[in-house]
Amino acid sequence: MSKIDVAKAPSFKGSGYPPPFDEPCRLREGKRLGMAAGLTQFGVNLTKLGPGAWSSQRHWHSHEDEFVYVLEGELVLVSDAGEEIMRAGDCAGFKAGVRDGHCLQNRTDKDAVFLVVGSRDDRDGGEYPDIDMVFKPGRYAAKGSYYAHKDGRPY
């Protein structure tokens, strides 16, 4: 069978951020659809954000293009451009190397669901402009944490 069994796809919940940065992503969960199909060149995650949850801390990627497509509910896209409401059928793309931190926030009392696609490039690193954190290259090969303070000290 070629169709992905979504129920059996690898799942994730919350985030790997060090506290307290993990808090806004506690009600984030989803399925790794691309991984379920054995894809390695890009990831496709089906992500559900509970009421109040964020997709991530606001961040940008040095080497990976990223794309989001909203399937259900209402989200606020936060970037340097300000805030934009996104509903089913709305989408956005974030080009690798553009230092404009972005994230999606669910400010409603209902779940919101979106697809996110990202290239997989182990050279990729990036920054969280709103907090004292960066992510270092090598996170696909990483065994430990790839999060660090902006002065380089690991979390």
Add this chain to the structure above:
Amino acid sequence: MSKIDVAKAPSFKGSGYPPPFDEPCRLREGKRLGMAAGLTQFGVNLTKLGPGAWSSQRHWHSHEDEFVYVLEGELVLVSDAGEEIMRAGDCAGFKAGVRDGHCLQNRTDKDAVFLVVGSRDDRDGGEYPDIDMVFKPGRYAAKGSYYAHKDGRPY
């Protein structure tokens, strides 16, 4: 603004296949969402198939992972594994280099809509197992046709 203006995204209609292979894709149309956001590492197309239309001739890719996610309507996924019905929320992935030709066919009398994601790699080529056609590497840089007979003669 970071959100993509879908109505203004680059559009496509039909296919570039040489006749008569273009016929099943005549009622295919869509929007190049990734391109609209300036992404280059992968493409994301929002594709609508009218009644009877196919996403493509059945094909496989040598160097590009591919992923499809159905948003609306009902499609038949045709691959070496046989036929599978796909509806909203169903998805499938096709790993680069796996020589299992696949396509989506709308056999209903209503439109069907899906997202398709594919890496962009100019080394990519592939084959259409059901017809006398291949596609040659270099299609992103190509000015002319990259379709050829299986004996190498260009179309």
